[in-house]
Amino acid sequence: MIDCCDFLDRYSEFRDQLLDAEDSEAFERHLESCDSCARYDRVVSGGIETLLRLPHVTPSPDFADRLGSRLSRMDEVLESSSTSGAPVALVIAVAATIGAAAWLPALRENPQPMRLPPAFAHAPYHPQLIPMVLQPGLLAVPAMYAPANGSRAPGFAAYSLLGTTATQTPTRVTQAAR
Amino acid sequence: MATTSLSARAVREAPRPEVDALKALDDSALVARFLDGDRRGFSELVERYQTRLLNFVYRTTGDRERAEDLVQETFIRVYRHLHRFDQTKKFSTWIYTIASNLAKNELRNRSRNPLVLFQAIRKTWEADQRPLEWEDNTYRPDDLFRKRHLRHLVESAVEELPEHHRAVFVLREMEGKTYEEIAEITGCNLGTVKSRLNRARNNFAQIIAPLLG
Numbered sequence: 001m002i003d004c005c006d007f008l009d010r011y012s013e014f015r016d017q018l019l020d021a022e023d024s025e026a027f028e029r030h031l032e033s034c035d036s037c038a039r040y041d042r043v044v045s046g047g048i049e050t051l052l053r054l055p056h057v058t059p060s061p062d063f064a065d066r067l068g069s070r071l072s073r074m075d076e077v078l079e080s081s082s083t084s085g086a087p088v089a090l091v092i093a094v095a096a097t098i099g100a101a102a103w104l105p106a107l108r109e110n111p112q113p114m115r116l117p118p119a120f121a122h123a124p125y126h127p128q129l130i131p132m133v134l135q136p137g138l139l140a141v142p143a144m145y146a147p148a149n150g151s152r153a154p155g156f157a158a159y160s161l162l163g164t165t166a167t168q169t170p171t172r173v174t175q176a177a178r
Numbered sequence: 179m180a181t182t183s184l185s186a187r188a189v190r191e192a193p194r195p196e197v198d199a200l201k202a203l204d205d206s207a208l209v210a211r212f213l214d215g216d217r218r219g220f221s222e223l224v225e226r227y228q229t230r231l232l233n234f235v236y237r238t239t240g241d242r243e244r245a246e247d248l249v250q251e252t253f254i255r256v257y258r259h260l261h262r263f264d265q266t267k268k269f270s271t272w273i274y275t276i277a278s279n280l281a282k283n284e285l286r287n288r289s290r291n292p293l294v295l296f297q298a299i300r301k302t303w304e305a306d307q308r309p310l311e312w313e314d315n316t317y318r319p320d321d322l323f324r325k326r327h328l329r330h331l332v333e334s335a336v337e338e339l340p341e342h343h344r345a346v347f348v349l350r351e352m353e354g355k356t357y358e359e360i361a362e363i364t365g366c367n368l369g370t371v372k373s374r375l376n377r378a379r380n381n382f383a384q385i386i387a388p389l390l391g
């Protein structure tokens with residue numbers, strides 16, 4: 001005895017007649033007694049019949065001409081390379097090298113980061129008015145805007161951006177704050 | 179390697195009685211002829227496979243114009259590498275493998291677009307993970323509506339299949355390949371071919387069921 005799950009699970013083998021005689025008979029019996037699986041079988045068969053009746057796409061009228069021209073050109077290249085004394089393998093190797101060089105940047109899986117020279121800048125004229133992001137997760141603000149107990153360095157208080165007090169004192173704050 | 183030069187005319191035409199004689203030959207005899215220096219062997223192989231491959235690649239990629247380019251590329255590769263083809267194997271499986279790989283690369287290149295890639299991954303995941311389902315839909319459309327829309331729906335149902343299901347489905351249902359041939363063409367084992375085909379048929383049935391009684 002098979003149930004609907006078995007039927008769906010091995011339907012392709014049944015359809016393509018790959019089951020042994022005993023299983024195949026069990027599938028036939030299930031089909032006779034189960035409307036749902038019988039309909040499944042009809043839908044697959046009907047759909048595929050329709051699919052096979054769809055009009056075929058045909059190659060363009062100039063398909064053979066274009067192919068013939070491409071093959072002729074290929075032959076000419078191979079013949080001229082062999083008559084000019086350059087071995088075919090060498091010509092192919094040169095072409096492959098040129099191709100590889102052209103593609104190399106695109107094929108690199110781990111491109112190296114571009115290193116730029118260090119940039120120098122003057123401290124702002126009124127640094128106490130400008131909040132500074134010192135490092136990920138830390139935001140330094142002028143002490144006048146910070147609660148007194150949050151202060152970590154002269155002139156500045158450090159806060160995490162999520163609102164919890166940072167435990168790490170930004171070391172460059174004193175240099176930035178004149 | 180066959181050193182025969184192949185002109186455009188050779189691909190396009192040959193005298194009638196010779197064409198008839200070539201048509202009577204099987205693939206391996208045509209391959210042997212070409213390798214012996216008779217370029218008409220190759221033109222007959224082109225004639226024999228161009229439409230079949232075009233339909234296969236078109237159904238797999240969904241792009242008519244690109245499909246034609248890829249079929250041209252398939253023949254170019256066959257022409258270049260035929261001398262390396264193991265003649266104890268089936269030529270049709272070999273040429274379908276080349277076309278299938280080109281189609282796969284085409285789809286891979288398209289999926290470099292992050293949105294396309296995301297949709298493809300989602301489609302594949304859903305198709306692979308979802309249990310096989312079948313709901314006996316009692317909706318029965320009237321005949322006129324059915325005829326008008328069934329073809330379109332069937333065509334788009336194939337396009338809707340995830341790529342790796344679609345290739346197996348098209349090879350089996352439209353090209354009539356055996357499971358073993360499909361395994362060789364797609365580079366999958368037989369178990370994978372079986373399960374992909376079963377899932378593809380299940381998805382296909384669910385999409386078209388509303389229009390089929």
Ligand SMILES: [Zn+2]
Nearest residue numbers: 003004034037
């Ligand atoms: Zn059932």
